[in-house]
Amino acid sequence: MRRPAAAKPVKKVQIKAKAKANANTKAIAKATDPAMDIAVGRRIRDLRRIRQFSLETVASRTDLSIGFLSQIERGLSSPSLRVLATLADVLGVGIAALFGASPNADGTSDQVVTRGLQRPELKLWRTGVSKQLLSPASADNRLNLFLVHLEPGGSTGDELYTHDGEEAGLVLEGEMMLTVDSETWSLKRGDSFRFASRRPHRFSNPANDAKAVVLWVNCVTGTG
Numbered sequence: 001m002r003r004p005a006a007a008k009p010v011k012k013v014q015i016k017a018k019a020k021a022n023a024n025t026k027a028i029a030k031a032t033d034p035a036m037d038i039a040v041g042r043r044i045r046d047l048r049r050i051r052q053f054s055l056e057t058v059a060s061r062t063d064l065s066i067g068f069l070s071q072i073e074r075g076l077s078s079p080s081l082r083v084l085a086t087l088a089d090v091l092g093v094g095i096a097a098l099f100g101a102s103p104n105a106d107g108t109s110d111q112v113v114t115r116g117l118q119r120p121e122l123k124l125w126r127t128g129v130s131k132q133l134l135s136p137a138s139a140d141n142r143l144n145l146f147l148v149h150l151e152p153g154g155s156t157g158d159e160l161y162t163h164d165g166e167e168a169g170l171v172l173e174g175e176m177m178l179t180v181d182s183e184t185w186s187l188k189r190g191d192s193f194r195f196a197s198r199r200p201h202r203f204s205n206p207a208n209d210a211k212a213v214v215l216w217v218n219c220v221t222g223t224g
Helices: 009-051 056-061 066-073 081-090 095-099
Strands: 121-124 127-135 143-150 166-173 177-179 183-188 190-197 201-204 214-221
Touching: 009 066, 009 081, 009 095, 009 121, 009 127, 056 066, 081 121, 081 166, 095 127, 095 143, 127 201, 177 214, 183 190
Parallel strands: none
Antiparallel strands: 121 127, 127 143, 143 214, 166 190, 166 214, 177 183, 177 201
16 A cells, blocks of 8 residues: 655645745844944944044044945944944944934933833844843943843954943853953853953853853943
């Protein structure tokens, strides 16, 4: 007696359908990623123009090429957290000012509460790092609270970087490797930290299959 011929084709159709659905999901995710680069680039360009800085001026103060800066402003290149921190210093703002939120016309804000569904988010999708701004947005804010998500293997890069201010945090989920100067620590849920941001530092998620979530505070102490 022959086995039903329909058994194998049904399985293949199901597999193909699932693969197609996964491909569509990935395509949608990728399609939204460049939009974040464009938004961040416009915000950097606007802040540069408000301060009447030329691309040449910013390039000379950051050691970044004019071409690279132009690509960032046009959304053609996705900057790392290290690059964004450097640009924020030169533009005289905290990194929260690059989120593209909309404070009052004079750059200040009298907002006290930020609702969970209103959090501005900065996704550095190429490096697996995203930051949600928990505190009210304002270009004048010196103290900002973030929720940092590190995808498996996500990091700020191999190079140590510095910027203005102080920072502190608490690991809520997963594990984070934190390097400050020449020392590295493995921080897990419940561990916390604080250091001056002018000390060379970097951080990463060493896990291959788990996200890390960190409550992070940045305090800007100068104007760059």
